[in-house]
Amino acid sequence: MSDILISNVIYIVLAVIVLVFGVGFIATQTSPTGPVENMYAKYFAFLVDGAKPDMEIAVDISSISNKISGYVSYVDAFQIQNGNVNVQLKKNSGSERLGKNYNYFNNIQVALGQECKSPDGKRVFLIVKTFSTETPKSDIDAYMNKGGKEICDEFLARQK
Amino acid sequence: MRRISCKAEVIAIYWFIIIGIVLVSLVVTVMANNQMKVDMRNVEAKVLADKLIRCLMPQGSYFDERVFDKNLDSVKFLDLCGLKFSEPDKSEYYFMIKFYNIDSCADADVKDANGVVSKYAGTCDENGLIRQTISFGPKTIGTEGVFTEMSPDAGLSLARGTRTNLYGIRKSDGKKIIVHIITAVSKVKENVMYT
Secondary structure, eight states: OHHHHHHHHHHHHHHHHHHHHHHHHHHHHSSOSHHHHHHHHHHHHHHHHHOOTTOEEEEEOGGGGGGOBSOSSGGGGEEEETTEEEEOSBOOSSSSOOSEEEEOOBOOEEEEEEEEEOTTSOOEEEEEEEEOTTSOHHHHHHHHHTOHHHHHHHHHHHHO | OHHHHHHHHHHHHHHHHHHHHHHHHHHHHHHHHHTOOOOOHHHHHHHHHHHHHHHHOSBTTBOOGGGGOTTOOHHHHHHHTTBOOOGGGGGGEEEEEEEEEGGGEEEEEEEOTTOOEEEEEEEEOGGGBOSOOEEESOHHHHHHHHHHHHOTTSOTTSOEEEEEEEEEEETTTTEEEEEEEEEEEOOHHHHSTTO
């Protein structure tokens, strides 16, 4: 009788350990950012590849805004420079950017404006502005220095 | 009594085997999902072709006269078209542009993947070339790209590509020209799972 009891107890303990491991694994792996980062890095790269200089493109990031964490602004999760797009949704403690990369081949300069919210507040956009290679850095800086609100207001005004 | 104990132990072992199988399949499924990559090489090859078309014919049906400059090599062509491939990617892209006099080309019936037959000015006499071919990147990628365009189910480790025909007029002499463009993208590591 004691044999049966001991084997049952061992069985239950092992079953609980296996169950805890399984649940823990699922909990840590749900909502992985890797595939989303990979997809958005390609998405931004193709946007830039297809763009002409002096275009302003609004990218709807509403569906992933809840996955972005650790940044002051959503825009910091994205980096477009020197022919490379980097998307890192969760900020890491080090200075080096991790996340996913994808290269673009269009030889233009790109500036990422601040994020904009639609008037109803339900949608979040990133404004991507393109410049020709001849555009002086001062012009790009002037655009960036406008500040997020001004860029957004100008963009939303044009949508009306 | 002993017989019952043995039976209970055997059942317990079977239970652990079943739980083990479930757990392993769960881990494999989740890991596979996390490794998921969207293969966008076909789209990228089309984007590249579109970029080349816009460069060759910036204003409708007339070609940009600069592309007929005999001194325009592939490096200068990249500059002209605003293309800049970053260092690790240089060997991952391929494009080839051939300019033919329209009289040197004949229509051919071509079947696409769905069996639809269309006319394709695919057979052009090499003697009808108007200028030297412009090409960039390893030719093997281009060969793979043409192959996978005709056989979309070919192995994922092969490059993906697209072929485009462009009809236009050279403004300076009114010559009608057909341009064959082949673009192909390899980038297996960034687009195919388990690489």
